[in-house]
Amino acid sequence: MHSGAKRLLLVAILVAAVVSHFSAQFNRYYLGVAIDIGINIILAVSLNLINGHTGQFSLGHAGFMAVGGYSTAKFTLTLQPLLPPWAQPLIFTAGLLLGGLTAAFAGLGVGVPTLRLRGDYLAIVTLGFGEIIRVFFQTTEAFGAATGLTGIPNWTNFGWAWGGAALTVFVVGCLVNSTYGRGFIAVHDDEVAAGATGINPVRYKVTAFVIGAFFAGIAGGLYAHHKQFLSPGGFDFMKSIDIVVMVILGGMGRTAGVIIAAVLLTILPEALRGFAEYRMILYSLLIIVLMIARPQGLFAFRRQKN
Amino acid sequence: MTEILQQLINGLALGAIYGLIALGYTMVYGVLRFINFAHGDVFMLGAFAGYFLSPLVNRFLPAQSYLGAALVLVLAMAICAGIGVLIEFLAYRPLRRRPKLTVLITAIGVSLFLEYTGQHKSVFGAAPRKFPDLIPDTAWHFGGLVLNTNQVLVFVTTVLLLIALTFIVQKTKMGTAMRAVSFNEQAAALMGVNINSVISFTFGLGSALAGAGGILFAMNYASIDPLMGVQTGLKAFIAAVFGGIGNLPGAALGGLILGVVETFAGGIPGLSNYRDGIAFAILILILLIRPAGLLGKLQTEKV
Numbered sequence: 001m002h003s004g005a006k007r008l009l010l011v012a013i014l015v016a017a018v019v020s021h022f023s024a025q026f027n028r029y030y031l032g033v034a035i036d037i038g039i040n041i042i043l044a045v046s047l048n049l050i051n052g053h054t055g056q057f058s059l060g061h062a063g064f065m066a067v068g069g070y071s072t073a074k075f076t077l078t079l080q081p082l083l084p085p086w087a088q089p090l091i092f093t094a095g096l097l098l099g100g101l102t103a104a105f106a107g108l109g110v111g112v113p114t115l116r117l118r119g120d121y122l123a124i125v126t127l128g129f130g131e132i133i134r135v136f137f138q139t140t141e142a143f144g145a146a147t148g149l150t151g152i153p154n155w156t157n158f159g160w161a162w163g164g165a166a167l168t169v170f171v172v173g174c175l176v177n178s179t180y181g182r183g184f185i186a187v188h189d190d191e192v193a194a195g196a197t198g199i200n201p202v203r204y205k206v207t208a209f210v211i212g213a214f215f216a217g218i219a220g221g222l223y224a225h226h227k228q229f230l231s232p233g234g235f236d237f238m239k240s241i242d243i244v245v246m247v248i249l250g251g252m253g254r255t256a257g258v259i260i261a262a263v264l265l266t267i268l269p270e271a272l273r274g275f276a277e278y279r280m281i282l283y284s285l286l287i288i289v290l291m292i293a294r295p296q297g298l299f300a301f302r303r304q305k306n
Numbered sequence: 307m308t309e310i311l312q313q314l315i316n317g318l319a320l321g322a323i324y325g326l327i328a329l330g331y332t333m334v335y336g337v338l339r340f341i342n343f344a345h346g347d348v349f350m351l352g353a354f355a356g357y358f359l360s361p362l363v364n365r366f367l368p369a370q371s372y373l374g375a376a377l378v379l380v381l382a383m384a385i386c387a388g389i390g391v392l393i394e395f396l397a398y399r400p401l402r403r404r405p406k407l408t409v410l411i412t413a414i415g416v417s418l419f420l421e422y423t424g425q426h427k428s429v430f431g432a433a434p435r436k437f438p439d440l441i442p443d444t445a446w447h448f449g450g451l452v453l454n455t456n457q458v459l460v461f462v463t464t465v466l467l468l469i470a471l472t473f474i475v476q477k478t479k480m481g482t483a484m485r486a487v488s489f490n491e492q493a494a495a496l497m498g499v500n501i502n503s504v505i506s507f508t509f510g511l512g513s514a515l516a517g518a519g520g521i522l523f524a525m526n527y528a529s530i531d532p533l534m535g536v537q538t539g540l541k542a543f544i545a546a547v548f549g550g551i552g553n554l555p556g557a558a559l560g561g562l563i564l565g566v567v568e569t570f571a572g573g574i575p576g577l578s579n580y581r582d583g584i585a586f587a588i589l590i591l592i593l594l595i596r597p598a599g600l601l602g603k604l605q606t607e608k609v
Contacts, residue, residue, distance in 0.1 A: 114593070117593060120340060124547075139580060
């Protein structure tokens with residue numbers, strides 16, 4: 001199974017690279033939306049590890065995305081003038097890794113103290129942390145304060161976004177299906193029982209949090225080099241809700257469903273541009289109706305064999 | 307010294323409003339064990355109810371009269387109570403036996419629905435509006451201290467509402483039923499308590515308090531908009547957790563402390579930019595140091 005998954009990953013990255021090579025011939029608007037989709041897949045799949053597989057409820061994913069985005073952008077903005085152009089991919093790779101790691105550290109810092117909490121308390125504390133992170137960027141001059149960071153080079157192309165998405169799906173998939181990863185699902189199903197069988201729920205929750213934050217950070221870095229502009233307002237509570245809704249719509253813990261939901265929820269707002277003023281009203285109604293009628297998610301048709 | 311006292315007065319006025327909203331969070335948490343995310347938006351609706359009621363009331367009562375203000379307050383509270391009951395009936399009741407997170411997400415959905423519907427141009431519109439002066443604005447000076455009528459009104463109204471609430475919860479049959487449901491829902495149901503009507507009543511009561519909070523807030527800060535409930539609601543929730551969620555005096559106390567701390571922090575130069583972050587920092591500290599809150603009791607989990 002694992003060698004098959006690895007082959008799939010290689011094929012996916014290769015396809016992304018090939019498509020990316022010819023991307024100059026595509027319509028720029030559609031290409032932009034396609035890159036958005038890739039980034040959203042990373043965000044949704046990584047949040048799915050926390051909210052879906054491990055059964056926690058984080059409302060602060062946008063905060064980790066902000067940490068990753070700002071650190072990557074700051075890194076590339078500092079190094080780009082110093083190094084020759086051929087070093088660009090190297091700077092970008094290092095910057096993304098740095099962004100991911102900073103976000104992972106933020107995840108560790110948030111996770112260790114808070115993951116003793118459960119359910120709605122955890123939700124509200126992660127929300128609080130997301131807000132604190134946003135306020136931090138909004139008030140720190142080095143990160144552009146309220147105006148934001150501008151002039152970030154446009155390095156995220158189709159290959160980077162979808163390669164990153166493929167990598168995220170691969171890592172999260174392999175992790176959850178590994179022997180170690182059974183622990184996440186055990187914590188999800190019954191924390192007390194998991195603890196009684198020798199699994200340390202807090203450690204698993206923190207691990208899920210750190211890995212989820214790492215990929216959110218990478219998504220943030222890709223986002224920064226796609227939009228070429230970062231402002232603290234872009235990482236508010238609404239952004240976190242958007243990602244949560246992707247996970248819920250796809251079905252918590254169902255990777256395939258979450259990917260479909262990420263694709264749909266990126267395309268839908270673009271398609272509804274004509275009805276912009278009703279869009280968010282419909283969106284909120286969708287959440288309510290979905291929760292009442294189909295809380296297991298739209299694309300969760302059968303239970304995975306776990 | 308005068309400055310500190312002045313900040314204390316301003317902080318207590320803000321804190322009293324937080325406390326009123328926090329009571330609604332705490333009561334709903336007491337009977338249903340979930341965070342009613344839409345509560346902050348009911349607070350917003352209360353302010354808008356006051357905005358639209360004030361010209362109507364002025365048709366048969368002189369403008370800026372205390373009687374008129376009281377009438378606006380009572381009517382807005384009644385409207386909010388109705389909205390609260392309706393929200394519970396439509397959105398939360400179908401989910402009574404579902405996992406907590408499902409209900410929490412629905413509550414977020416309801417909250418977004420109220421905010422975005424409010425922002426639509428044919429409802430309230432996104433632009434802030436100026437709240438009418440319900441009472442004549444006079445300021446009293448004590449030495450260097452300034453105390454204006456709106457602040458006095460906040461204190462008086464809050465105290466009256468707290469007395470009324472204590473009476474309802476402690477002395478009436480419905481209040482006893484509320485406490486019974488919050489203590490043990492199943493046992494209460496077996497004793498003949500109608501759970502649904504108790505929950506509806508709790509939502510109505512909490513929403514009425516949020517509506518009163520909305521009017522008082524609007525009178526003090528003059529500007530209202532459809533998103534005013536987001537930050538205020540979150541802070542009131544933090545106040546509820548701070549005081550010990552499910553605990554009524556705790557919610558009022560938490561609100562007062564939070565209001566004072568926030569106002570003082572806003573006055574310190576280096577810290578004022580972080581004003582909005584401070585409430586969350588308090589929340590995180592409280593949950594780490596004393597998860598049950600100031601007055602709450604820690605419950606052990608039974609398997």
